[in-house]
Amino acid sequence: LKDSAKDSILNANTLQEIDEIRVKYLGKKGELTEISKSMRNLSPEERPVLGALINEAREVISELLENRLAEVKAIVKAEQLATETIDITLPGRKIEMGGIHPITETTNFLKGIFVDMGFDVAEGPEIELTSINFDALNIPESHPSRDLQDTFYMSENVVLRTHTSPVQVRYMSKNKPPFRMVCPGKVYRNDYDISHTPMFHQMEGLMVGENISFANLKAILTEFVTKVFGKTNVRFRPHFFPFTEPSAEMDVECVICKGKGCRLCKDSGWLEIMGCGMVDPEVLKAVGYDPEEVTGFAFGMGIERITMLRHGIDDLRAFFENDIRFLKQFK
Ligand code: PHE
Numbered sequence: 001l002k003d004s005a006k007d008s009i010l011n012a013n014t015l016q017e018i019d020e021i022r023v024k025y026l027g028k029k030g031e032l033t034e035i036s037k038s039m040r041n042l043s044p045e046e047r048p049v050l051g052a053l054i055n056e057a058r059e060v061i062s063e064l065l066e067n068r069l070a071e072v073k074a075i076v077k078a079e080q081l082a083t084e085t086i087d088i089t090l091p092g093r094k095i096e097m098g099g100i101h102p103i104t105e106t107t108n109f110l111k112g113i114f115v116d117m118g119f120d121v122a123e124g125p126e127i128e129l130t131s132i133n134f135d136a137l138n139i140p141e142s143h144p145s146r147d148l149q150d151t152f153y154m155s156e157n158v159v160l161r162t163h164t165s166p167v168q169v170r171y172m173s174k175n176k177p178p179f180r181m182v183c184p185g186k187v188y189r190n191d192y193d194i195s196h197t198p199m200f201h202q203m204e205g206l207m208v209g210e211n212i213s214f215a216n217l218k219a220i221l222t223e224f225v226t227k228v229f230g231k232t233n234v235r236f237r238p239h240f241f242p243f244t245e246p247s248a249e250m251d252v253e254c255v256i257c258k259g260k261g262c263r264l265c266k267d268s269g270w271l272e273i274m275g276c277g278m279v280d281p282e283v284l285k286a287v288g289y290d291p292e293e294v295t296g297f298a299f300g301m302g303i304e305r306i307t308m309l310r311h312g313i314d315d316l317r318a319f320f321e322n323d324i325r326f327l328k329q330f331k
Contacts, residue, residue, distance in 0.1 A: 244277025252273055
């Protein structure tokens, strides 16, 4: 029995085989146990002799099993080490870092210029009440911008804001003059072509206090434009907005052709970059201000437009197509 056990133990090559052999010889129903049971049939003199033999066999087999187990474990481990090697000289996987989107970068840049001039930065909701997006801004019921074709209506009284001007109303309702603030953010209009996307960004500005004049507006905005484009000529053209009076559009001399005429400025030599004007007394009244006590100016600019001028981009839609080749250029 010892010999046959020894034979099979030394030939066992897996942990499972060793375990099976252990059960076969030493287990509860194993061969040695069976032999012990047969001791009943022996005479009292013979029993201790067989007992000693069984114990010895048990010890020998146990030891053989243990040794073989250690050997097999070592072999298995060696095999693992040989086959499951990790090549630590392999370079790691590169993590592609994203970059700041050019619209975000320009927004931060423009915001920074106003912050340096003491402006507060505010935000407002993109889903806005018609009473704030239109009514409080003196935009009449019949105004074409309220048209279903131009404005995204969520319901009769709620729209996706069509400009950042409603933030003026919210800010004035919460703060007391004097103050100056800018509020950049997303706005929505139902439009799509080379120069219009249904979502785009604006930055609104508002300064209210005693004796704020159009001269202050011109000074601040001229300083701003100089910081964005360098020293360029500017001009204010009379315009109309329901929420400012008087109103103007501000042009800068074309940054590409320097006023000589090119495709970008449609040969006019000028680029329109924002709407502005003195806050209409009706708007001041709507938020509970007395137009006899305080006056103010406001302006609103398209951030995409300025980003395109800064980087010489001619298709607005490129900003939102998320083509990695386009975005990579701004890293
Ligand atoms: N809200 C205007 C627009 O979207 C811009 C503007 C803002 C004009 C503030 C004057 C004053 O076109």
